[in-house]
Amino acid sequence: MLLEGKKALVTGSSRGIGRATALAFAREGADLVIHYRRQQADAERVADEVRALGREAHVFKAELESADDVNALFDHIGDIWGSLDIFMANAAASAFKPLLEIQPHHIDRTYQLLVANFILSAQRVVPLMEGRTGRIITLTGHGVHYTLPRYGNIASAKAAVETLTRYWAAELGPRQITVNAIAPGVIGTESEQFYMGDKLEQFDQACIEATPLRRVGRADEVADVAVFLASALSRFVTGQVLTVDGGLTLTSGPFQQVFGQ
Ligand SMILES: NC(=O)c1ccc[n+]([C@@H]2O[C@H](COP(=O)([O-])OP(=O)(O)OC[C@H]3O[C@@H](n4cnc5c(N)ncnc54)[C@H](OP(=O)(O)O)[C@@H]3O)[C@@H](O)[C@H]2O)c1
Numbered sequence: 001m002l003l004e005g006k007k008a009l010v011t012g013s014s015r016g017i018g019r020a021t022a023l024a025f026a027r028e029g030a031d032l033v034i035h036y037r038r039q040q041a042d043a044e045r046v047a048d049e050v051r052a053l054g055r056e057a058h059v060f061k062a063e064l065e066s067a068d069d070v071n072a073l074f075d076h077i078g079d080i081w082g083s084l085d086i087f088m089a090n091a092a093a094s095a096f097k098p099l100l101e102i103q104p105h106h107i108d109r110t111y112q113l114l115v116a117n118f119i120l121s122a123q124r125v126v127p128l129m130e131g132r133t134g135r136i137i138t139l140t141g142h143g144v145h146y147t148l149p150r151y152g153n154i155a156s157a158k159a160a161v162e163t164l165t166r167y168w169a170a171e172l173g174p175r176q177i178t179v180n181a182i183a184p185g186v187i188g189t190e191s192e193q194f195y196m197g198d199k200l201e202q203f204d205q206a207c208i209e210a211t212p213l214r215r216v217g218r219a220d221e222v223a224d225v226a227v228f229l230a231s232a233l234s235r236f237v238t239g240q241v242l243t244v245d246g247g248l249t250l251t252s253g254p255f256q257q258v259f260g261q
Contacts, residue, residue, distance in 0.1 A: 002231035004029035007081050009073075011035045011064060011121075012091030014042040016189035017139065020219035021088055021226045022046055023053070028227055030086065031056035033077060037063055037091070064091050065112045067120055074124035084128040086230045088137040089118050089161075094154035096195055102153050114157040115164070122168055126175065134177035135230045138165050140241060142185050142249065150195075162241055169239030178238040180229045185245020187217040210256060212247030 008025045012018040014036035022032050023046070032050050034057055036043035047057035060076055062069040077084055092114060095106045122136060140162045142148065143155035162181055169179040186192060186207045196203045204216050225244050228234050243249060 001027075001029035002227060002233065003086070006030040006085040006230070007033075007077075007083060008086035008088070008230065009033040009035065009077060009084060010088040010090055012037070013046055014039045016191060017184065017187060017219045017222045018088070018090040019046050020223035021090065023049055024220065024223035024227050025086065025230060026050040026053045026055040026057075028231070029055070030230075031081075033058045033060055033073075033080075035060050035062060035073065035091070037061065064117045065109055067116070070117055070120050071124065074121070074128070077128060082128075083130075083132060084125060084134070085132055086135045086137070087121065087125045087129075088139075088226060088230070089121060090137075090139050092139065092154065092158075092191075094157070096150040097153070098150055099152040106153055110153050110157050111160075114154070115160045118161055118164055122164075122172075122179075126172065126177070129175070129177050132176075133232070133235070134172070134175070135234075136168065136172070136177060136179040137226055137229050138162075138179070138181040140165075140181045140183045142183065142245065144183070146249070165241065166239045173238055178229075178234065180234070180237060180239065181241040182222055182225050182229070183241050183243045183245070184222050185211070185217055185243070185248040187219055187222055189219055192216075207248065210248060210251050210253060211245070212250060215246065217244065217246055 008030045010018050010022045013022040013034045034043050034047045043059045047059045050057035062073040094110045138161050140158045143151040144159045165179050165181045207216050222244050
């Protein structure tokens, strides 16, 4: 097993990519803190699945837009384990609107959750990783380098997370902590459904046609890359962004539409 005896926190692990990653880490031998914001029953179910795999699971609720809750989460980890090997900053949410309709509270909430929280969390993680080969993993996305409709607010925050990934990697390298990001393409989760609304089916079909691997991705396919980044297999990799998109970003819409692949 690749993560035997490791202690891991995955934020937003009640569903989607976070849930898949928590389960993949547990299958590789890690104990988990399952974090959620609203869906306690979902989080408890994931914890039960982790326990069924023979690993330890703790469930913790935290509103990660609040610095007090972020601190409470890491205080809790200090109390139960006193250390941490793997931290995956996965939780995200945003209003999907054109930039012209974005209000100050949308900016504040998204930047608090994604940017401020990542800085605060990593500050709290470092002492817990003291003397261990720590792994920090963040999630960025397609929208950082390509403009997606109604995605500007969250994409700009993700761009900051990507930059922070490199800065944290440089700062934490001497402590033997690696910091890397995963950039998923289109992955079939609840957030994709929320973002696409009644256009989901039409959008998925267009993605399938534009993706060299000819399908939408699954949460477990992102989770497998997270296992690589969390394990010793990636020990000399830091400050990098790994794209997991079936090749979607390799193609250019109009050319493929007219000439095929
Ligand atoms: N799905 C994709 O196609 C895709 C593409 C690119 C990047 N990503 C990135 O991958 C990550 C996971 O995506 P996903 O699709 O799995 O997301 P998801 O299904 O929407 O799950 C989001 C998770 O974050 C938690 N969360 C949201 N707001 C929170 C807050 N304010 N405080 C604490 N927890 C909060 C949610 O908890 P509750 O359920 O309890 O509210 C949930 O567990 C995100 O960073 C996302 O931006 C996804």
